[in-house]
Amino acid sequence: MDLKQLQTIKNILNEGSYLKAAEKMGYAPSTITLHIQQLEEELSIKLFEKSGRKMILTKEGEFFWKNAKSLLEHADTFKMVMSNFVSGQIGHIRLGTISTIGRSMLIPKVIDFCKEYSNIKLTFELNSSEIITQKILNNQLDIGIGFAPPTNQNLLFEPICLEPMELLLPIGHPLTKKEKITLNDLSNISLLLTESYCSYRNEIDKHFSSSGIPLKSMIQINDGRTIIQFVQAGIGCSILPVAAIEPVPDMTVRRNLANTDFGLIIGIIRRKEQLDKSSERFYNELFCELKSSHI
Template structure:
């Protein structure tokens, strides 16, 4: 028994004759007749009887069809599912986004994607760029939004936007009274920094090293919100992404550092291979959206 034979029965019942069924299916009438003959021989029953000009199921054929049509319905449903999967209308996307800028810039776009493609299942997490990159390498994530990974990891990175960084000071700090600050103003300041492997920390180290200024850091914290709390308490100052300090936290002042371009390029990270269609759809929509607007919140 084959699905095409069941489809033939369905069309005969709908159209009322072998001839009209053949026309609808684009078959020769002899092909339709052959389908029915083969199935009748396999089952050992007579499927159809002719009443007037229309073909009707026999008693045995009616019993057969009452059960067999469920197979056809399941097959049709399965075909629709596979069509949706192949075209990216259905599937499973595993996505990671850096936690600082993700909440303000990318999450609204992901929400809009989920509303449009309701049959796509999403596994979504906020984390550091380093963790996201490693999870892509370990096949735990399909797509990541973060900073450019090391070139020796053989990952694709498509730039989207720049994430600027600025200085955050306690509101009563002497430097808070100055409108323009440079790295030289921070040479004797206690900086509260992220851990040494963090992309933000690497950018800060690079800028200070290029300017020949040593960093005075007595405190390292691996959580941006905790860093802000320490700044609010007057323990020291910090250089953080704008996304993490907008709006400006209470009891703090934000200042741009002159003659220094603090910032990290954010982009989409993926493996250098074909993605599942649903993941490929989200990847392409993110790129299209940013290239179309060519703007960012900042």
């Protein structure tokens, strides 16, 4: 028994004859006859009988069709679902983003997309760029917003913007009185830093190392908001992305570091292979919007 045979039964009942069913389905009349004969042989029953000029189901045929037609209905529903999936009208988008750009720029765009495509399921998480990249490689996420990952032949990275970083000081700190603050000024103060695997920390380490300046770190914290709280309490200073300290938190002062360009390139990360239609549409719309907003 296959779906073509069930579709044949449905059309015979709707049209009233083998001939009209054949015309509707674009088959030769012999093909319709063959479908019914094969199914009757398989089931060991007679499906149709003639009533006047119409073909009607036998008692056995009625029992069979009552129980079998739901298979055809489910198949039609499944075809519609698959058609919508292939066209991108339904689907599941798994998105990960670093918190700074996620909260400030991405969430409004994701909300707009969800309103326009309400049948598309979304999984949305804020995480570190390193974890996002690994989840994309493991096929746990489809699209990520983060920093340039290590070169990998399975990944694509489309740059969007530069995320600058600046110095955050507690009010009353001696460095707030200086007109220009340089890396040398930071060599003997306590810096609150993220953990060593973090992209922000790597950027800071790189600048200090290339300048030959020792880096003093009293406390390592893996959460930017907690670092800000420690700065507000006067525990130390920190170098943080501008998006994370805008507006300037209470009890702090934000300063640029002279002769030093702290910053990381942010972009969209994805696997090289084709995404499903809904994810591909989201990727293209997101990339265009984010790119245009930073031109």
